[in-house]
Amino acid sequence: MTPGDGAEERPSPAPERVAKVVLDSPLPRLDHLFDYRVPARMAEESVPGARVKVPLRVAGRVADGWIVGLADTSEAPGELSALDRVVSPAAVLAPEVWRLARAVADRSAGVASDVLRIAVPKRQAKVEQRWLAAERIPPEPVAAEPDEIAEALVAGRRIATLPTSHLVEVGGQWVGGWAADVARTAAAVAAAGRSVIVAVPDRRDLDQLEAALCAGPAAGLVLRVDASRPPSARYRAHLTALEPGPHVIIGNRSAVYAPAAELGAIVVWEEADAFHQEPLAPYAETRDVALIRQEQSGAGLLLLSSTRSSTVQRLVELGWCEAWTAPRGRPDVVLTPDDGRGGRIPSAAYQAVQRALLAGPVLVQVSRPGDAALRALRDGEAPIPIDAGRTAYELGRAFPGVPVVVADGDHVHDTVEAGPRLVVSTRGAEPRAPGGYRAVLLLDGARMLLRESLWVAEDCLRWWASAAMLAAPDAPVHLVGVSGDVATALATWRSEEFAARQLVDRRELRFPPTVRLASATGPVRAVEELLQAWAGAGADLLTRAPEERGERAVVRFPARAGKEVAAVAKAALLRHGSARRPKPPAPPPPVLRVRFDPHDPL
The missing domain is CATH 3.40.1440 (GIY-YIG endonuclease)
Structure with a gap:
């Protein structure tokens, strides 16, 4: 038919x-x-x-x-x-997140799916089904106070600055001034109808930021996406972030990959902190991912930190990032030399602690956690370097009747009560005190500076500044036994000038951040082949040493050669980066592994 x-x-x-x-x-x-x-x-x-x-x-x-x-x-x-x-x-995989994952992987000769496993939480079927069936209700408009930084971020500008330097009370809680600053800026960006991503180093920072945000006008827009949350809660926040915004998305280093409708700003707090270094391949740091995403999206970028790092100073000097004036009212830092009496606390600092204890708590920062030195003292064993436990014991004897609190990795205290007490803390574990500490004593500074690291001086300056910013506005801060440029930078609160001098020295030595580094570990033949290819791409050998089942080499190269150096590494990984696993109990054969921008390569 x-x-x-x-x-x-x-x-x-x-x-x-x-x-x-x-x-x-x-x-x-x-x-x-x-x-x-x-x-x-x-x-x-x-x-x-x-x-x-x-x-x-x-x-x-x-x-x-x-x-x-x-x-x-x-x-x-x-x-x-x-x-x-x-x-x-x-x-669940937003187009902008896929583009970001591809770019991050290519920059580090990595695999895009490794980045996606960090960026996209594991599926929670019941949560997803409820989300698919739910009615989409747009968030209520936010009415926030005008904020100069927020206006600049919405316009796509890139800013480096320092935060408010004292604790602030919000919603009945005392949080770092930086958290209040970020909350105010994020609310203003959200009021303009744009989303914000904020990445912070650790859980303690995240709790402070959440408290500050939830006490402000953007409380209903906050999405917390860090891995410490239950899987269902994290996945629910990820799905909500896919909806039309605005949203205020907060988390640790993985937050910088979160989907965000109408992204207006990316904020990174303490970009040089070690917790921003991703331990999983391809090992990209939060700051580097934020820089890539900012360029792809056109959103604003705020690099907020207690001190200026040489990496950010380089961006400022290149004109890529604007340096904004820091707030006034920094704590009064007293450089206190050892007085030759043989004790850990000079007499001037001891007297300051005595006076401060009449008004409230005193913070004592030390370098070593634990109480092994205290146990050695009690057991009559050979002395070992003094740790937090030994310091607490000595302070308890020096100030009888005053409660002593130890805060370190094994003794976690987010806050301490008001009233006279001595708080002995390792760096990064310092609790917050209502209204701030009445004095801050920074011990073991010389020992901290002996740590083997390319970034030791900058790290120490940041650790000391972070502790100093926990002081009450009129409280003294004593840095004991440290002199030179790094001590002057803390006393004058001119970390920008210190970072600029560090940058000059690093440029002469050809050290990061003026150059980039890459390491290769694996069989001798594979490493040798890669080194030859890297030399043709503009990289030169920095160090090379044997390892148990091969060797390890580190090269350095100018940033402009990064694309070619990464492509060469990716080609080598295709040839040598995987091997057939033998049957147990035979150990797997060594394979070539490459890491770009290792934090402490030596």
């Missing part, structure tokens, strides 16, 4: 589309997009960002992946395999 004889024409089926899929695999040879045919029955659910399962042409295996794009045709040779199934129609 022909058309026109009364027969109905059947519509031809819609052509099947092609899904561009990134596989969830750490293997460098699989770090590219694969084309899969989208069956008609899956067409509606196959959206960019959806989780899928796809067949591999290896022993009938099925792999996890994400759809990152759709096309009408494919340039891949041969017939395409079809998607095995769409795990969920939820587009």
